[in-house]
Amino acid sequence: MPAPLLLLRDVSLTFSSAPLLSGAALTVAAGDRICLVGRNGCGKSTLLQIAAGLVEPDAGERFVQPGIRVSYLPQEPELSGFATTLAYVEAGFGIEGTDRHRALYLLKELGLDGDEDPAALSGGEARRAALARVLAPLPDILLLDEPTNHLDLPGIEWLERELGGMRAAIVLISHDRRLLEQLSRTTVWLDRGVTRTLDAGFAAFEGWRDEILDQEDREQHKLGRKIAMEEDWLRYGVTARRTRNERRLAALHALRRQRKEHLRAAGSVRLEAAQADLSGRLVAEATGIGKSYGGLPIVRNFSTRIMRGDRVGIVGPNGAGKTTLLNMLIGALPPDAGTVKLGTNLATMVLDQRRETLDPEQTLASALTGGTGDTVSVGGQSRHVIGYMKDFLFGPEQARTPVGTLSGGERARLILARAFAQPSNLLVLDEPTNDLDMETLDLLQERLAEYPGTVLLVSHDRDFLDRVVTSVIASEGKGRWVEYAGGYSDMLRQRPAPSGPQPAARVSPAAAPPPAALAAPRPRRLSYSEQRALETLPARIAALQAEVESLNGELADSRLYARDPDRFAAKTAALAAAHDALTAAEDQWLMLEMRREEIEGV
Numbered sequence: 001m002p003a004p005l006l007l008l009r010d011v012s013l014t015f016s017s018a019p020l021l022s023g024a025a026l027t028v029a030a031g032d033r034i035c036l037v038g039r040n041g042c043g044k045s046t047l048l049q050i051a052a053g054l055v056e057p058d059a060g061e062r063f064v065q066p067g068i069r070v071s072y073l074p075q076e077p078e079l080s081g082f083a084t085t086l087a088y089v090e091a092g093f094g095i096e097g098t099d100r101h102r103a104l105y106l107l108k109e110l111g112l113d114g115d116e117d118p119a120a121l122s123g124g125e126a127r128r129a130a131l132a133r134v135l136a137p138l139p140d141i142l143l144l145d146e147p148t149n150h151l152d153l154p155g156i157e158w159l160e161r162e163l164g165g166m167r168a169a170i171v172l173i174s175h176d177r178r179l180l181e182q183l184s185r186t187t188v189w190l191d192r193g194v195t196r197t198l199d200a201g202f203a204a205f206e207g208w209r210d211e212i213l214d215q216e217d218r219e220q221h222k223l224g225r226k227i228a229m230e231e232d233w234l235r236y237g238v239t240a241r242r243t244r245n246e247r248r249l250a251a252l253h254a255l256r257r258q259r260k261e262h263l264r265a266a267g268s269v270r271l272e273a274a275q276a277d278l279s280g281r282l283v284a285e286a287t288g289i290g291k292s293y294g295g296l297p298i299v300r301n302f303s304t305r306i307m308r309g310d311r312v313g314i315v316g317p318n319g320a321g322k323t324t325l326l327n328m329l330i331g332a333l334p335p336d337a338g339t340v341k342l343g344t345n346l347a348t349m350v351l352d353q354r355r356e357t358l359d360p361e362q363t364l365a366s367a368l369t370g371g372t373g374d375t376v377s378v379g380g381q382s383r384h385v386i387g388y389m390k391d392f393l394f395g396p397e398q399a400r401t402p403v404g405t406l407s408g409g410e411r412a413r414l415i416l417a418r419a420f421a422q423p424s425n426l427l428v429l430d431e432p433t434n435d436l437d438m439e440t441l442d443l444l445q446e447r448l449a450e451y452p453g454t455v456l457l458v459s460h461d462r463d464f465l466d467r468v469v470t471s472v473i474a475s476e477g478k479g480r481w482v483e484y485a486g487g488y489s490d491m492l493r494q495r496p497a498p499s500g501p502q503p504a505a506r507v508s509p510a511a512a513p514p515p516a517a518l519a520a521p522r523p524r525r526l527s528y529s530e531q532r533a534l535e536t537l538p539a540r541i542a543a544l545q546a547e548v549e550s551l552n553g554e555l556a557d558s559r560l561y562a563r564d565p566d567r568f569a570a571k572t573a574a575l576a577a578a579h580d581a582l583t584a585a586e587d588q589w590l591m592l593e594m595r596r597e598e599i600e601g602v
Contacts (some may be wrong), residue, residue, distance in 0.1 A: 006068070034187070079130070148174055153315055226456025299335070362403050433464050
């Protein structure tokens with residue numbers, strides 16, 4: 001076993017009289033690919049800061065081999081004091097000299113040119129500059145805290161290739177499952193202040209974690225039964241043999257203390273969207289819509305039809321116009337060309353992940369109640385704010401906590417709590433996965449799959465898209481958008497290969513996967529959205545076939561064009577759209593059925 005480059009042993013740290021870490025450990029050797037996972041607020045970022053030497057623990061040991069270079073990416077980088085982003089990145093090389101070519105290469109790949117004023121950068125731009133700074137010196141150890149935040153899908157895929165080609169040992173905190181599965185070979189789980197290590201990547205983590213929690217539950221059940229037996233003896237047998245009884249009574253008190261001191265796993269978020277009445281069958285129909293800014297086409301001649309129950313993902317690079325297209329589809333932004341027809345009885349809920357509506361001075365309870373009383377209306381029913389807070393893992397003591405002091409994950413849960421209290425049948429989610437931990441993401445995915453209304457989703461989380469959406473609208477450049485059936489992976493399979501030679505990913509020999517790893521993994525099960533699509537697609541196909549037959553019947557009237565040319569043109573366009581939708585639905589059903597047969601070994 002190689003000697004560790006960095007070692008944390010028996011690390012303990014207490015914040016505000018509450019223990020955050022209690023005996024945590026971390027070992028990093030050359031070439032390691034470690035993902036650090038755990039609930040929001042469990043201390044992952046703090047443990048990474050201790051590893052970087054930025055936070056001093058109350059107790060424990062930190063060892064770094066002499067001459068080892070450690071680079072740390074924080075969640076909120078500080079760029080003040082630098083004239084340009086290039087100067088900021090070059091400062092990351094230290095006193096050993098700079099490599100301006102590599103600094104400029106990384107900045108360009110991350111969407112910057114090096115001449116930006118750090119004081120004028122957005123949060124996302126500052127984070128990309130910080131990512132370039134930690135990658136530039138080619139360190140021995142990379143400590144990365146949520147490196148994909150504010151990166152678009154091409155940026156995330158570039159980062160995967162860049163990290164995969166580096167020789168550095170990597171410790172990674174991320175909510176991006178696909179990134180963790182691609183890069184990690186070791187998983188460190190921080191839970192209730194203690195670390196546990198799995199000698200496998202993130203793909204094996206959840207099953208391993210569930211086995212540990214199930215074993216803890218069984219042990220606690222046994223302890224409870226033993227306490228019940230001892231309490232029964234205490235009530236009915238305490239008079240016999242006083243000395244032995246005193247020892248047994250002391251043992252009972254020890255058992256009670258053991259059960260009281262046992263730290264149970266954190267609870268689960270309860271996400272239940274308040275439901276409005278069903279919308280009409282048609283939710284939105286866009287016909288030839290277009291939008292330009294300063295002569296630059298953002299959306300060009302795009303048409304789609306969104307039906308009740310659809311889950312539509314919108315993907316593309318930053319600046320491609322994802323939010324613009326989303327706003328046109330829900331009627332919040334008029335198109336420059338074409339038309340958008342909205343369905344009837346729509347109750348739209350928009351998830352504000354930018355958190356601009358949060359008042360940092362307001363308390364948590366006031367943010368949920370609107371500052372009136374101590375109840376919150378959820379789906380037309382009143383609930384006490386403390387009880388509703390518990391559904392989203394907030395403790396009663398946090399009711400008077402100012403919003404500005406909440407962590408990023410806590411603010412994300414607050415946004416979810418406010419949004420899901422509103423009755424809706426159309427959910428509009430713009431980057432909903434930012435700062436959510438894995439368990440909350442899992443539950444959000446399940447609730448969206450069960451949601452009886454319609455979902456429009458902008459996201460850069462590939463795994464989230466695969467699990468939730470039934471179709472993907474993707475930017476193909478120069479204002480062109482194309483809709484594909486299925487999730488993100490399905491889109492990649494259907495998308496035509498780019499023309500011309502493509503640069504190969506740079507993978508070092510140490511980082512290259514073994515030949516067996518190059519084979520595509522056998523899928524374990526269909527996702528929630530795939531199962532639902534497989535169940536509902538036959539009815540949708542039948543409805544589309546009936547629609548095609550009906551339209552063909554109307555167009556068979558030879559006098560229709562002479563009598564009403566506009567109606568003839570509308571019916572012709574509707575027939576073309578129905579044909580396209582029928583073909584896409586049939587292709588999606590066939591693809592899912594083939595995948596089901598592959599999984600079940602039929």
